[in-house]
Amino acid sequence: MNVQNTVELSKSTKAVSDWWRGGVIYQIYPRSFQDSNGDGIGDLKGITQRLDYIASLGVDAIWISPFFKSPMKDFGYDVSDYRDVDPMFGSLEDFREMLDRAHDKGLKVMIDLVLSHTSDQHPWFGESRASRDNPKSDWYVWADPKPDGTPPNNWLSIFGGSAWQWDPRRLQYYLHNFLTSQPDLNFHSPDVQDALLDVARFWLDMGVDGFRLDTINFYFHDKQLRDNPALPIEARNASIAPAVNPYNHQDHLYSKSQPENITFLERLRALTDEFEGRACLGEVGDAQRGLEIMGEYTSGDKRMHMCYAFEFLEKRALTATYAKQVFDQLQAKAGDAWPCWAFSNHDVQRHASRWGLDDAAIRQHTVLMMCLRGSACLYQGEELGLHEADVPFEMLQDPYGIEFWPEFKGRDGCRTPMVWAAQDEQSGFSTGEPWLPVSAAQSEKAVDRLEADRQSMLHHYRRAIALRRAHPALASGVQSEMRQVGSVLMFQRENASESVFCAFNLGAEAKRVDLPEGNWRVLGQDLGGVDGEGSVTLRPAQFCLMVRDEG
Structure with missing residues (x-):
């Protein structure tokens, strides 16, 4: 399938309400994508200038990291006005123009809503910290110190140190799971929930196609402020915070992932469902229960459409053993969950470096992602093999x-x-x-150089995405239980019209594997896969895709 056909296919699916199921989403970090005015910072007009390029990839949607007004202590993830664009990125009119142009090209637009916390420069926080009895006094998480003046409990910030900051105005501590300049909102307040739902409605009314929801499991805290228990050394996992961060020493039972969150997510989903074809993608930040929480948050049709956890964003290499382990756990804990997989994003080292991949392995991993059950997120520049x-x-x-x-x-x-x-x-x-x-x-590896080479990584990504689009079984079909033969990972994807067999050698030595019974023909030869009769030998970084020939 050529690039033009891919773009036309994208346009033809624009009105499908479940476009997100198996969709491919391209993440844009706006500060670093394209600068249109020469100030050294990317902006919304820059994104508009590059929409033809994005559409040529064949993706379904773009996810734009925060562009709201912000003091930029955490580069936009500290919002001071949810309803306006920070001048460094442009204006609301620039956003509307970008949104319209993207829709004209068959691209959905998802924006990054940061609801768990605001900037300390947000007017809500300014009012809340002014006194203990103002109308917004309970909009943030305030607590008295212990008798000795220390913080109310042992909760830690992901960015280091205590999750509590002393405020001399109220003579209380406020909670911040991230920077001290990012106070956490109090979701136990109905007024806070209503205000945030109004924010979501504002952008839905404008025409956005959905939200990527930052730190979706951090919304609620334990009202009793109980201490988090310690984690034994063998249970510590550095997928959420780096290994040098003491955040990994705790089991965060009480500072996040509270049961009350489900009710709010159902309210958010009900709002989203008032608008045709919109979708919510949640980020689940939990090193111990990420897959379980993903299942809870996407179960049924009243919660989030999809979520992603950090299993494939951590340092651990994507081996056949680990991939099977993840999918086995997902099936056991949340069989009906709809995941969204990513190998790279704006918060982690690029996977080509993190996993030490050469170009052949990057190509293989790309095809693997396009074959996994779930939706997929690609991070800007990933398609260049950066x-x-x-x-x-x-x-x-x-x-x-x-x-x-x-x-x-x-x-x-x-x-x-x-x-x-x-x-x-x-x-x-x-x-x-x-x-x-x-x-x-x-x-x-700039775009212009890779565009000129039909065998480049960029064109490989286009072919892999086009393959997924051309075979609905890969996008939204069921997935068989994964099998592992040495370093080779194998599974099948099926829907009512086709069955696709997938095998990937994720190891360092060649391995021969048997094909399932039946008549199979090779799929995606231009991606570099190999064929075989009855069995196939896969060299390191090779893969094999076949479709059952029912004739």
Whole structure:
């Protein structure tokens, strides 16, 4: 299937209400995508300029990281006005233009709603901290100190230190699961829930196609403020926070993932369902119960449409053993959950570097993602085969990296500017000095160079996405139980009209595997897969896709 056909197929599915089921979503980090005015920071007009490129990938939707008004202490994830665009990104009119243009090209637009917390510059917080008896006094999580003046419990911030910050105005502590400048909203207040649902309605009325919901399991806290228990060393998992962060020492039973969250998610889903074809994608941040929570939050048709956990965003390599383990756990804990898989995003080291992949392995992993049951998120630049950029300490912007340097270098390495034209100033990202340095190593894989090579990584991504679109069994069919033969991962995807057999050698040695019974023909030869009769030998990083020939 060529690129034009892929784009036309995208347009033809625009009105389908369940477009998200098996859809491919392209994440844009707006600060680093395309700068249109030369100030070194990407913006909404820059996204509009690049919509033809995005549509050419064949994806269903774009997810845009926050562009709301913000003091930018956490680069937009600290919102000071939910209903307006920060001037560095443009204006509401720029957003409307981008939204209309994207829809004209058959692209859905999802925006990143950060509901668990605001900036300390938000007017809500300014009023809440003014006194203990004002109308918004309970809109944030306030608590008295212990008798000795220390915080009310042992909860920790993901960004380091206590999750409580003393406020001299109220003579109380306020909760912040992230930076001290990101106070947590109190979802136990019905007024807070109503205000946030009004925010969602504002953007739905404008025409957005859905939301990526940041830290969706952090909305509620335990009203009794009970201490989190300690985790034994063998149970600690660094998928949510880096290993050097003591956040991993606790089992966060009470600071997040509370049962009351379900009711709010059902309210949010009911609102979303008032609008045709909208969808909610939740981010589940939990190192111990991520898959279980994903199942709870996507169960039935009254909660979230889909969620993603961190199983494939952590340091652990995607081996056949681990992939089977994840899917076995998902089936056991949440068989009807609808996952959304991602290998890279704006918060983790790019997977090409994190897993030490060469180009052949990157290509294989791309096809694997397009074959897994669930939806898929691609992160800008992933389609170029980009590795993590090296950002020296003196140029770091990320407070997370600055706090834990050098053992953890933060998130700037995956947030450096997109590379569009290898020979242009700042690789085509900006005519000014960029907010993060453009990576010279990444520039070697700029879009213009890869466009000219039909065998490049960019064209491979297009073919892989087109394959998924051409075979509904891969997008939304059922998935058999995964099987593992040594380093080879095997499974089948089926719907009423076809059955697709998938095998991936994720190891370092060649392995011969038997094909299922039946007549099979090779699928996706232009992706580099191999054929076989009865059995097939897969070299490292090879894969085999076959469709059952019912004739």
